[in-house]
Amino acid sequence: MSMANLLEKLKENVIQGRKTSEDIGIDESLTGTPGVVEMVEEALEADIPAEELITSSLTAGMEVVGEKFSSKEYYIPDMLASADAVGAAMEILKPHLEKANVPTRGKIVLATVKGDIHDIGKNIVAILLKGAGYEVVDLGIDVPEDKIIETVRSEKPDYLGLSALLTTTMTEMPLVIKALEENSLRDSVKILIGGAAVSEEYAMEIGADAFCADGFQAIKVLEEMEKANGK
Amino acid sequence: MPREGILIKKPIERLTGEQVQQIHDASITILRDPGLLCFNRRAAEVFRSHGAEVGDISGSSTPSWTVKIPGKLVTDALDKAPSTITLGARNPDNVLVIKGDEPRVYYITGSETNTWLDVDFPAYVSKTDSSREKRIPEFKPRRGTVADLCASAHVCEHLETVDGYIRTVNIQDKEINETNKDVNKFFACLNNTTKHVQSGLTKLAQLDNVVKMAEIIAGGKDKLQENPLVSFITCLVKSPLQFVDNTTETFIEVCQRGLPVVVSSSPQAGTSAPIKEAGIMAQINAEVLAGITLGQLVNPGTPVLYGSVPVRARMDTLGDSYGSIETTQYNIDCVQMARFYNLPNYSTSGVCDTKIPGQQSTVERLFSDILVTLSGPQFLHCAFGLLDCNAVFCLLQAVLDDAHFKMIKNFLREPRINETELADIRKQITDVVATPQKMFINYIRPVMRSGEISLPYPFEGEGDDDDVFYLANERMKELLAKPVEHIDEATTQRIFNEIPGLLPGLNFYERENQS
Ligand code: B12
Helix, strand or coil, rough: CCCCHHHHHHHEEEECCCCCCCCCCCCCCCCCCCCHHHHHHHHHHHHCCCCHHHHHHHHHHHHHHHHHHHCCCCCCHHHHHHHHHHHHHHHHHHHHHHHCCCCCCCCEEEEECCCCCCCCCHHHHHHHHHHHEEEEEEECCCCCCCHHHHHHHHHCCCCEECCCCCCCCCCCCHHHHHHHHCCCCCCCCCCEEEECCHHHHHHHHCCCCCCCHHHHHHHHHHHHHHHHHCC | CCCCCCEEECCCCCCHHHHHHHHHHHHHHHHHHCCECCHHHHHHHHHCCCCCCCECCCCCCCCEEECCCHHHHHHHHHHHCCCCCEECCHHHHHHHEEECCCCEEEECCCCCEEEEEECCCCEEEECCCCCCCEEEEEEEEEEHHHHHHHHHHHHHHHHCCCCCCCECCCCCCCCCCCCHHHHHHHHHHHHHCEEEEEECCCCCHHHHHHHHEEEECCCCCCHHHHHCCCEEEEEECCCCEEEHEEEEEEHHHHHHHHEEEEEEECCCCCCCCCCCCCHHHHHHHHHHHHHHHHHHHHCCCCCCEEEEEEEECCCCCCCCEEHHHHHHHHHHHHHHHHHCCCCCCEEECCCCCCCCCCCCHHHHHHHHHHHHHCCCCEEEEEECCEECCEEEEHHHHHHHHHHHHHHHHHHHCCHHHHHHHHHHHHHHHHHHHCCCCCCCCHHHHHHHHHCCCCCCCCCCCCCCCCCCHHHHHHHHHHHHHHHCCCCCCHHHHHHHCCCCCHHHHCCCCCCCCHH
């Protein structure tokens, strides 16, 4: 397969939301043919640079998916399938990007705060952010303060995303922020919060950097932060 | 392949078997005594020659007879009436096969309203905040025209859940008179939809012109018998228990031509029928049976539909209240009676009391649409666009109704629970619980695409405003702009040459050639 051909097919598979060859996607006749994961591996073997794959196939494909979503041709499950496929591709590309010294889009640690077990929204945010090219470290649910601090220290993320769905657990958020300050880590990360209990006002009140109503807003907010950072 | 309709596996019923029998017995007793008052000579003669007790009423200005029908005549007629009826269509995929013993529901438009409701969306500015502007739907009634009838048939051709077309609006153009109304009405419908067309007849003298038009389109006399593109509605018995002269004459003539015909009765509980359920049921059933009996005596085996349009009176005006709960109860009872006789039922739902689309109309129509559908009538009419108890038709409402019927049809899909399905699900659950995020989202897509799960409400707006009417109106405009398959040019020319009275403006090809 020529390089152009391969890049085009990979992009098509992103649009189809086919992570592996088993996935059905939208066009059912593709089932059984290589999906994003297999194609990325093939591309790497053919020495196509990781950066090329990201710009010409993964990002370009996600752009089309975004358009289809806006025009209501695609629904959230389609968007997530594509984002999930891109997320898996990024995972494979990570060591290659590091080797080639290509800066990644940034790393985010996600957690649902202590006492809270809601995670559907946080998981969706994780998939979308991975699909947008971010590296996501997901700590799961009911995550205690010290575990968050420890992870921020060891993983050195650019961003920290906290989720709380209960008015009784959102009060954990300012405690996390305070603990980060006490450990001199507050300035090392930008903090995003989300979940049904919290709001823009609450984010300001507790000294977080941003509130996000959903995963799409999270992507926008991160892009703006990147720009402000001169990335 | 005929249209599929929607098969109701377990129809809801209100009456016990014993109550059905009791209504039947009461109707038979009523038909014998007091019997019916008959204003049509031929009907009186037919009944007399078959052994009914027919008495002359002397001294009144209009000739009339009392007709007392023995139970045996009725049961013999019921034996002869076919339980399966084919309602043909220009497009073979739109043929309806209705079976008295199969609760397969078809949704049909109708009936004939005088008023057509236009809608417009003028912008209003808030008095307190002039930067706030809103589009408010405004409904404007006017008299229906031939062009409206064409537009209605055109849109209904494209509405997926419309299975057959009954003219929705009375054509009142100044060029239309009693002698040319029927041909124009039927042509406007037949030329704009490829679905089955049903209508009442204004003038008996026009019957042969209408039949000839249908024969030309079907490809001959025999072809029309095989594929009856048109059928007729006759309300020959006026409640309580009176054979009307001209409609009865029309009914007899239609029966003689062997085309499908609805024997419809529309008593109003409280005024033209008893206010109690037992009363209106015994009476409407007697009235329909009287008509069916006459039809089978005139032409044994003639295809008749058990037509029921029962309604309760409003207590404030004594007008019809189609939106009343009791109206829906009577309709469901009638479905059960027709099924008891193995006859296809022409039933009624979806008509509301209110004059314009809105909350009340939505509640009233959905209430009867869902419940009457679940009772399993074969031919459910009145369902699209009707407001103000049959007086008003609004095409926008018909577009909304189509969306709501789709919801009802989706609800009625078969449960897909079987061993293969469950084995798949067990594997899915095992796989998902083994992942860190434990979510099933990956499995949504194929199910979503297969149509197994229903889509969001099609007219939901973007923001907090309720944009349902605006979006439905946009959809209506789209459907009007989408072409329909008209009758071909040669056939059209033949119809215009052979059938008198057609308005030249209805000739699509002449119009095309001029422009
Ligand atoms: C599903 C649900 C549950 C499920 C959770 C399953 C799961 N795996 O998550 C179960 C049944 C377990 C549950 C339990 C409870 N729940 Co609950 N639950 C909900 C419900 C109905 C939906 C939440 C949801 O998943 N929404 C869908 C997702 C897609 O939306 P989302 O979570 O808001 O996430 C989006 C955004 O907010 C944003 N976002 C979210 N987090 C983050 C984080 C970041 C960093 C960013 C950028 C963005 C972001 O992006 C997401 C994607 O678009 C809500 C009602 C509601 N309206 O939210 C109640 C609700 C949150 N629950 C409530 C309650 C009370 C409970 C219980 C206490 C009930 C009980 N008595 O046991 C327990 C709490 C258990 C606990 N300790 O946490 C209340 C909270 C009331 C309050 N004021 O605090 C709610 C609001 C319901 C209500 N109105 O009463 N619940």
